[in-house]
Amino acid sequence: MKPEETIDFHIRWAWSKISKAYNNEAAKNGGTMAIGYVLLNIDKDGTPSTKLGPRMGMEPTSLSRILKSMEDLKLIKRIPDKNDKRIVKVTLTSKGIEMREVSKNVVIRFNSLVSENIEQKKLETCFEVLQQINMLLETNIFEDQTIRVN
Amino acid sequence: MKPEETIDFHIRWAWSKISKAYNNEAAKNGGTMAIGYVLLNIDKDGTPSTKLGPRMGMEPTSLSRILKSMEDLKLIKRIPDKNDKRIVKVTLTSKGIEMREVSKNVVIRFNSLVSENIEQKKLETCFEVLQQINMLLETNIFEDQTIRVN
Numbered sequence: 001m002k003p004e005e006t007i008d009f010h011i012r013w014a015w016s017k018i019s020k021a022y023n024n025e026a027a028k029n030g031g032t033m034a035i036g037y038v039l040l041n042i043d044k045d046g047t048p049s050t051k052l053g054p055r056m057g058m059e060p061t062s063l064s065r066i067l068k069s070m071e072d073l074k075l076i077k078r079i080p081d082k083n084d085k086r087i088v089k090v091t092l093t094s095k096g097i098e099m100r101e102v103s104k105n106v107v108i109r110f111n112s113l114v115s116e117n118i119e120q121k122k123l124e125t126c127f128e129v130l131q132q133i134n135m136l137l138e139t140n141i142f143e144d145q146t147i148r149v150n
Numbered sequence: 151m152k153p154e155e156t157i158d159f160h161i162r163w164a165w166s167k168i169s170k171a172y173n174n175e176a177a178k179n180g181g182t183m184a185i186g187y188v189l190l191n192i193d194k195d196g197t198p199s200t201k202l203g204p205r206m207g208m209e210p211t212s213l214s215r216i217l218k219s220m221e222d223l224k225l226i227k228r229i230p231d232k233n234d235k236r237i238v239k240v241t242l243t244s245k246g247i248e249m250r251e252v253s254k255n256v257v258i259r260f261n262s263l264v265s266e267n268i269e270q271k272k273l274e275t276c277f278e279v280l281q282q283i284n285m286l287l288e289t290n291i292f293e294d295q296t297i298r299v300n
Contacts, residue, residue: 006261008168010280015165017287018158025292111156122275129276130160137167142175
């Protein structure tokens with residue numbers, strides 16, 4: 001089995017290129033792709049920090065490291081809830097709102113380029129295959145090879 | 151545009167799940183996905199270190215860090231070329247050869263599962279779309295929006 005024949009090779013390659021392009025673009029605005037991704041996941045009226053991790057599939061330690069750097073860049077504020085101080089709400093500053101808009105435009109530009117150049121039907125099949133792969137990976141494929149998703 | 155409607159969302163999600171599964175599996179053997187990936191890219195009779203980076207799309211600093219850790223784990227040896235000492239050949243130890251086989255089996259198992267569960271025709275369309283995306287990203291899409299790949 002040559003690497004070019006494996007699905008993971010193609011997905012890895014595509015993701016590595018997309019993240020390079022996104023990081024290049026983010027660097028122009030003093031950010032990173034990861035920061036842009038977090039910005040896009042914070043609602044306009046703020047989001048409890050406990051909701052952010054699961055929403056983005058990010059580990060708590062990675063998330064708290066990135067929130068710290070976003071606070072340093074004055075993109076977000078972490079505000080404890082008035083009623084329950086264990087809950088911290090992440091809110092965007094005006095600079096954060098601006099950068100969120102920039103991130104959004106980068107994602108829209110990339111996806112428009114893809115839609116303009118790739119047949120919609122093929123794109124939908126690709127979405128479907130990637131979702132099926134995600135479902136296959138929900139089962140621990142290496143632990144128990146008898147479990148199969150249809 | 152919702153995240154689920156963007157192609158980058160699906161590719162990111164799939165890659166994140168694949169790399170988690172690969173890392174879990176590698177951890178059982180005292181390795182990481184990145185180590186497995188390097189092992190698979192070293193030829194049986196060794197590969198010059200300068201060829202490895204481009205082959206894997208890896209930056210020189212990341213590559214040399216990982217080669218160092220693989221040397222510590224006694225998976226590889228770095229041997230200077232007899233004729234040109236600037237050239238260093240990366241060769242597998244017997245432990246490295248064994249772990250290369252383990253890595254190969256993990257990749258084969260995952261790809262077999264995918265082939266068994268997803269229609270071949272759809273899978274091929276997905277490969278094609280991912281390749282088209284890679285081609286689109288060859289042009290610097292954010293620098294010059296007038297360049298288009300057909």
